[in-house]
Amino acid sequence: MGKQMGGILGPVRGKVSNVVGAQWKETAYFRGYTIPANPNTEAQQAQRAKMTTAVWYARALLGSVINPYWDPFEKAYSGYNRFLSVNVKAMASGTAYESILTSRGKLEKVSAMDGSTYPVTVTKVEVTWTGNLMGNGLATDKSLLVIVDVVNKVAWISAGGSTREDGSEEVEVGEGRTAANLKSYLGFYRGTGTSLMVSDSVFEQVA
Numbered sequence: 001m002g003k004q005m006g007g008i009l010g011p012v013r014g015k016v017s018n019v020v021g022a023q024w025k026e027t028a029y030f031r032g033y034t035i036p037a038n039p040n041t042e043a044q045q046a047q048r049a050k051m052t053t054a055v056w057y058a059r060a061l062l063g064s065v066i067n068p069y070w071d072p073f074e075k076a077y078s079g080y081n082r083f084l085s086v087n088v089k090a091m092a093s094g095t096a097y098e099s100i101l102t103s104r105g106k107l108e109k110v111s112a113m114d115g116s117t118y119p120v121t122v123t124k125v126e127v128t129w130t131g132n133l134m135g136n137g138l139a140t141d142k143s144l145l146v147i148v149d150v151v152n153k154v155a156w157i158s159a160g161g162s163t164r165e166d167g168s169e170e171v172e173v174g175e176g177r178t179a180a181n182l183k184s185y186l187g188f189y190r191g192t193g194t195s196l197m198v199s200d201s202v203f204e205q206v207a
Contacts, residue, residue, distance in 0.1 A: 049094025054087045057148070060155040061102060065146065068159075069103050069189060069198050095150075098203045102146040103187030105198030108137030110164070110186055113204040121176050125206055127184050128168040137199070139165040141188040146201070147171050151181040164188060182206035 019030045058066060058080055070079025077085075090099040111130040125147050131139065142160040149155070162169040173182065187201035 046093060047088075050088045050091045050096075051084070053091065053094045053097075054084050054100075056153050057087070057100060057102075057155075058083050060148070060153065061146065061157065064157045064159065065102055065144070069105075069144065069187075069196075072193075072196055073105065073198075097148070097150055097183045098205070100185070100201075100203070102185040102201045103144050103189070103198050104200055105187075105189075106136075107141065107188060107190070107197040107199035108133065108135035109199040110188065110202050113184075113186060113202055122173065122179050122182070122206070123175055123177065124170055124172045125182060125184060126168060126170045127186055127204065129164075129186060129202075131164045131167050133164070136197075137164060137188065138190065139163065141190045141199075143169055144187040144189050144198070144201070145169050145171060146185040146187075147173060147206075148183045148185070149173070149177060149181050150183055151178070159189075179206050 018033050020033050021028065021030055061083075062080060066079045066083050070083055073079075074082050086104060087100050090096075090101065092099065111132045111134070113127065113129050127145060133139065141164045143158065143162040143164075143166075145158040145161065147156045156171050156173055158169060158171050161171075182205075184204045184206055185201040186204070187199045189196065189198045191197055
């Protein structure tokens with residue numbers, strides 16, 4: 001119901017027929033009444049699913065990855081918000097784990113990850129990679145390895161456990177992990193403070 005404020009010439013608040021009276025600062029105005037759009041379309045559900053996945057990834061990686069390896073490159077945003085923005089935009093769906101970047105930057109990323117075969121249940125994950133350098137990477141760059149169990153929503157992070165030239169790294173993930181649930185992300189970094197450089201991560205399915 002619309003209400004007229006201040007007499008016949010006063011502003012109107014609320015809905016009258018197909019218009020709505022409102023006020024911006026000290027100016028009263030009318031606008032057309034619009035029925036709100038359906039808040040649960042397929043597109044909106046998909047967007048919420050992507051955001052849900054990105055948020056729990058971000059929370060799992062906040063202190064050990066986002067704060068040290070995303071925050072230093074942000075001025076207007078936090079590393080947390082940048083992580084969400086980059087990954088929600090990159091994901092085609094809430095389960096597009098292969099599109100997620102756990103690290104992001106201008107340092108040369110790994111040439112390739114060499115898939116390994118695991119039993120159905122695993123207690124540790126070994127990631128191997130090709131160390132050929134064709135850009136600004138160095139053999140001494142340190143690894144930034146993230147293993148994520150996407151069903152149990154837990155992550156293991158190893159920073160600096162290996163170098164590019166080592167070609168492999170092993171991470172303990174505890175008893176009875178299902179290989180199909182485990183996703184690995186490998187990036188590299190070097191330097192600290194203003195000299196810090198970080199690479200984009202590369203995805204590999206543990207299988």
